[in-house]
Amino acid sequence: MSASRPRILVIDDEPQIHRFVGPAMEAAGYDYMRADDGAAGLREIARRAPDAVVLDLGLPDLDGREVLGKARAFYEGPILILSARDRETEKIDALDAGADDYVEKSFGIGELLARLRVALRHRLLRETPQLRLSVAGVEIDLERRRVMRDGEPVRLSPREYDLLAQLASAPGRVLTHRQLLTAVWGPAHADDLPFLRVFVGQLRQKLERDPSAPRLILTEAGVGYRFQGG
Secondary structure (H helix, E strand, O other), rough: OOOOOOOOEEEOHHHHHHHHHHHHHHHHOOEEEEEEHHHHHHHHHHHHOEEEEEEOOEEEEEEEHHHHHHOOOOOOOOEEEEEEOOOHHHHHHHHHHHOOOEEEOOOOOOHHHHHHHHHEEEEEEHHOOOOOOOOOOOEOOOOEEEEOOOOOOOOOOHHHHHHHHHHHHHOOOOHHHHHHHHHOOOOOOOOHHHHHHHHHHHHHHHHHHOOOOOOEEEEOOOOEEEEOOO
């Protein structure tokens, strides 16, 4: 990540978005970069290597998902999707294709900046992997495969631990149902959503002080789950 002001590239063809977002990002301590279409955005990513990218899906020259796919061929930084398309399938497709998060139009600038901070923290964790996490009274040691709650060991089945490790290895990032099912149970189970819900429920029973109001594993309705840590 940049040593001084993090560089944030916003790829969007709507001038009002840039008028709204640009000054707010500058005031928040970011170096704001602008691109008005997909081709220009890809050139800026390749040329200036921003610390994070905010990408609109509805661009005039290329579909945003195409830009995402091309960018992921050479860019490893966080990409947040910014879109008026609120259909769950489009969010899921973008996340499965490599996006880190999404914000729907119209959005509050506070929400966008908060999601951006989480994405930048996640990038730091990727660059310097965190093998031990402590969140809401739960301690997770990924190196020793050990989990503690309020100082007491938690007994997890191998599948429960593998699911928790997938979530905890990407703190703050939305992981889709398909991503989690494929990673933990394999491609043959990529659509076994009820199966995943059962295991998330089991983890919450064992880890959360109040499973009905989880603080550790959050649900992204219709999309997946987010580990609230890091």
